Amino acid sequence: xxxxxxxxxxxxxxxxxxxxxxxxxxxxxxxxxxxxxxxxxxxxxxxxxxxxxxxxxxxxxxxxxxxxxxxxxxxxxxxxxxxxxxxxxxxxxxxxxxxxxxxxxxxxxxxxxxxxxxxxxxxxxxxxxxxxxxxxxxxxxxxxxxxxxxxxxxxxxxxxxxxxxxxxxxxxxxxxxxxxxxxxxxxxxxxxxxxxxxxxxxxxxxxxxxxxxxxxxxxxxxxxxxxxxxxxxxxxxxxxxxxxxxxxxxxxxxxxxxxxxxxxxxxxxxxxxxxxxxxxxxxxxxxxxxxxxxxxxxxxxxxxxxxxxxxxxxxxxxxxxxxxxxxxxxxxxxxxxxxxxxxxxxxxxxxxxxxxxxxxxxxxxxxxxxxxxxxxxxxxxxxxxxxxxxxxxxxxxxxxxxx
Amino acid sequence: xxxxxxxxxxxxxxxxxxxxxxxxxxxxxxxxxxxxxxxxxxxxxxxxxxxxxxxxxxxxxxxxxxxxxxxxxxxxxxxxxxxxxxxxxxxxxxxxxxxxxxxxxxxxxxxxxxxxxxxxxxxxxxxxxxxxxxxxxxxxxxxxxxxxxxxxxxxxxxxxxxxxxxxxxxxxxxxxxxxxxxxxxxxxxxxxxxxxxxxxxxxxxxxxxxxxxxxxxxxxxxxxxxxxxxxxxxxxxxxxxxxxxxxxxxxxxxxxxxxxxxxxxxxxxxxxxxxxxxxxxxxxxxxxxxxxxxxxxxxxxxxxxxxxxxxxxxxxxxxxxxxxxxxxxxxxxxxxxxxxxxxxxxxxxxxxxxxxxxxxxxxxxxxxxxxxxxxxxxxxxxxxxxxxxxxxxxxxxxxxxxx
Numbered sequence: 001x002x003x004x005x006x007x008x009x010x011x012x013x014x015x016x017x018x019x020x021x022x023x024x025x026x027x028x029x030x031x032x033x034x035x036x037x038x039x040x041x042x043x044x045x046x047x048x049x050x051x052x053x054x055x056x057x058x059x060x061x062x063x064x065x066x067x068x069x070x071x072x073x074x075x076x077x078x079x080x081x082x083x084x085x086x087x088x089x090x091x092x093x094x095x096x097x098x099x100x101x102x103x104x105x106x107x108x109x110x111x112x113x114x115x116x117x118x119x120x121x122x123x124x125x126x127x128x129x130x131x132x133x134x135x136x137x138x139x140x141x142x143x144x145x146x147x148x149x150x151x152x153x154x155x156x157x158x159x160x161x162x163x164x165x166x167x168x169x170x171x172x173x174x175x176x177x178x179x180x181x182x183x184x185x186x187x188x189x190x191x192x193x194x195x196x197x198x199x200x201x202x203x204x205x206x207x208x209x210x211x212x213x214x215x216x217x218x219x220x221x222x223x224x225x226x227x228x229x230x231x232x233x234x235x236x237x238x239x240x241x242x243x244x245x246x247x248x249x250x251x252x253x254x255x256x257x258x259x260x261x262x263x264x265x266x267x268x269x270x271x272x273x274x275x276x277x278x279x280x281x282x283x284x285x286x287x288x289x290x291x292x293x294x295x296x297x298x299x300x301x302x303x304x305x306x307x308x309x310x311x312x313x314x315x316x317x318x319x320x321x322x323x324x325x326x327x328x329x330x331x332x333x334x335x336x337x338x339x340x341x342x343x344x345x346x347x348x349x350x351x352x353x354x355x356x357x358x359x360x361x362x363x364x365x366x367x368x369x370x371x372x373x374x375x376x377x378x379x380x381x382x383x384x385x386x387x388x389x390x391x392x393x394x395x396x397x398x399x400x401x402x403x
Numbered sequence: 404x405x406x407x408x409x410x411x412x413x414x415x416x417x418x419x420x421x422x423x424x425x426x427x428x429x430x431x432x433x434x435x436x437x438x439x440x441x442x443x444x445x446x447x448x449x450x451x452x453x454x455x456x457x458x459x460x461x462x463x464x465x466x467x468x469x470x471x472x473x474x475x476x477x478x479x480x481x482x483x484x485x486x487x488x489x490x491x492x493x494x495x496x497x498x499x500x501x502x503x504x505x506x507x508x509x510x511x512x513x514x515x516x517x518x519x520x521x522x523x524x525x526x527x528x529x530x531x532x533x534x535x536x537x538x539x540x541x542x543x544x545x546x547x548x549x550x551x552x553x554x555x556x557x558x559x560x561x562x563x564x565x566x567x568x569x570x571x572x573x574x575x576x577x578x579x580x581x582x583x584x585x586x587x588x589x590x591x592x593x594x595x596x597x598x599x600x601x602x603x604x605x606x607x608x609x610x611x612x613x614x615x616x617x618x619x620x621x622x623x624x625x626x627x628x629x630x631x632x633x634x635x636x637x638x639x640x641x642x643x644x645x646x647x648x649x650x651x652x653x654x655x656x657x658x659x660x661x662x663x664x665x666x667x668x669x670x671x672x673x674x675x676x677x678x679x680x681x682x683x684x685x686x687x688x689x690x691x692x693x694x695x696x697x698x699x700x701x702x703x704x705x706x707x708x709x710x711x712x713x714x715x716x717x718x719x720x721x722x723x724x725x726x727x728x729x730x731x732x733x734x735x736x737x738x739x740x741x742x743x744x745x746x747x748x749x750x751x752x753x754x755x756x757x758x759x760x761x762x763x764x765x766x767x768x769x770x771x772x773x774x775x776x777x778x779x780x781x782x783x784x785x786x787x788x789x790x791x792x793x794x795x796x797x798x799x800x801x802x803x804x805x806x
Contacts, residue, residue: 050723052723082756083756117722224723225722225723310802316518322454323456324451324452352520353485353521395709395797396795398705398706
């Protein structure tokens with residue numbers, strides 16, 4: 001697999017754009033994005049597990065029920081959630097896409113991110129649709145910007161890979177936890193590929209993948225009402241359609257995971273107020289499930305996250321978070337090490353502390369990418385979770401008055 | 404019930420003290436506390452659910468197995484956890500109490516709070532035991548100070564109540580989440596009463612109570628390795644021993660809950676870096692269990708806590724935390740209001756936002772005790788959870804280098 005440019009436009013037959021239409025007050029911020037495929041594409045989605053769901057999620061679910069879609073429209077600045085007319089507005093966004101592109105509204109995926117509980121007007125979206133559609137092209141960066149909220153950098157990635165002897169491309173844009181007028185954290189990821197794969201296998205690949213990718217990312221433990229990951233596969237690479245498990249399916253899954261895990265890192269690193277990317281790698285667990293539970297418990301611990309902000313080798317907080325994770329394990333077998341570009345340091349072995357140099361620990365933890373390595377010494381289960389440190393700026397961003 | 408002075412010494416036959424013995428470097432900080440009863444007392448304890456347990460917990464479990472104890476010894480500055488010789492040291496602390504008071508080591512409850520993974524020497528404890536025991540008296544405040552870590556105020560409370568026609572007293576000291584050399588958050592509560600109650604009924608009362616008291620407090624969602632709540636009931640009030648469920652048992656439970664819920668408020672309000680006490684009161688739930696799940700989910704949400712710090716009426720974050728709580732509920736029936744000394748404001752009804760004055764909201768949320776009232780509109784289940792806002796100081800306290 002080779003990294004390439006182009007984001008969601010890297011795959012053949014995909015165009016994108018992003019404009020400022022007026023939902024956000026700041027005119028320098030794009031707030032409406034569109035991704036279209038030249039042809040109808042197999043579509044797969046996963047959504048937030050929150051019982052409170054944004055209206056766009058309800059509409060998208062209906063539109064991809066048949067396994068196909070051809071466009072993705074997404075606004076930032078307003079989550080269109082907890083509004084009485086939410087579904088009507090989300091349907092209206094799809095109808096506007098149909099009016100300007102000819103793609104049937106029923107083939108449009110719709111998403112929103114931003115403030116919840118504030119009515120979303122269709123007016124700015126209607127006004128922005130013309131320049132949005134006219135500007136469709138190799139503009140993955142504009143599309144990536146149009147879905148940002150408090151994200152500080154746009155997030156896109158693309159790779160080439162070979163499937164059934166054909167060169168395929170897969171790319172994505174994403175946004176992490178952030179807010180507009182401080183409100184709701186949302187994670188949105190849109191993936192495009194020209195690989196040919198059936199809707200069933202695409203959904204299967206995505207559903208399996210998120211367990212080891214986006215479900216393993218935590219910035220603050222809050223699950224948004226609007227989270228959505230959507231993959232469109234338009235088949236223009238000309239490979240034999242992946243319609244069953246097997247070698248090609250595994251190749252596709254690998255390519256998908258390369259894209260999703262890259263985005264996980266980007267999203268965690270750009271977490272609200274974050275100064276460090278934290279990767280918690282658990283090995284030696286009784287099962288994969290145990291490994292996931294432990295990795296997520298550690299990456300979510302506020303005490304651990306604050307310690308990492310302070311470059312403090314406070315391994316007791318790691319042990320503590322392992323202990324309350326609810327996972328089935330033997331405390332007396334746990335080993336913990338911290339690792340970064342500056343080196344690796346074992347701090348706990350057999351559940352007890354080992355003497356270490358505080359100076360070396362500080363050097364290792366002062367880097368901006370920190371691995372926490374946990375060996376449960378009890379099997380072959382492995383998992384990785386991504387997160388970030390807890391900083392003054394997280395509190396500042398989330399404590400400010402809405403304005 | 405009437406509030407009285409005296410803390411853990413309010414009940415007849417209890418003496419207490421706290422001294423600086425040298426575990427903590429700061430000589431102005433007491434770090435060793437002792438509570439003794441003139442006679443053997445029925446004893447009940449609950450402990451942390453964390454798989455990683457402090458050595459003192461293992462020793463205390465053994466010592467109260469027979470349902471009785473006569474003294475509680477507790478140090479701050481070192482949690483005596485994840486140390487190879489931890490059990491030996493904890494047993495040593497009990498033996499020192501026996502040596503100086505004559506109370507058998509097997510009747511001593513032992514607890515520790517502070518840094519984990521650092522060896523605890525018996526030397527300062529042995530040296531401090533003499534002045535500690537000589538100074539035993541009406542010194543509940545010294546005992547309360549001796550168990551503090553980053554707590555900013557000592558926490559004690561006492562009440563009188565009537566049981567079987569006799570006047571009884573119940574009092575307690577407690578400490579909340581805090582750290583010594585930033586490390587481990589621990590909650591410790593020691594309750595003393597002169598009511599006569601059997602060990603079985605005392606344990607039953609405590610186990611039932613914590614579900615609606617200490618298990619409903621969250622400062623940062625991290626469950627410590629050393630949490631312990633212990634009640635000693637020495638029977639000196641002379642009431643007929645409460646040995647079975649019934650009216651007297653209910654009276655005792657009510658008195659116990661008055662003490663524990665008061666301490667919950669004190670502990671939450673003094674949460675690390677906190678500027679506000681948050682009380683989340685859920686009503687209209689399908690069951691008590693549902694109400695508890697919802698109340699805890701909201702009180703734990705970092706986004707919600709940061710909004711309260713900023714006096715931001717961001718009810719979307721309340722809905723969001725209700726939605727991901729995992730509780731069985733109907734989103735379209737949820738109502739939310741904020742309440743404080745400055746007034747009450749409905750912000751959400753039937754799962755959707757209602758127009759409100761931002762100015763009034765700001766006034767209400769600028770107080771230092773905020774109630775979040777959630778009506779699930781779906782039954783009679785009720786629960787209250789206590790927490791605090793997420794502030795710059797939380798990050799500062801927990802992000803500093805250990806020194």
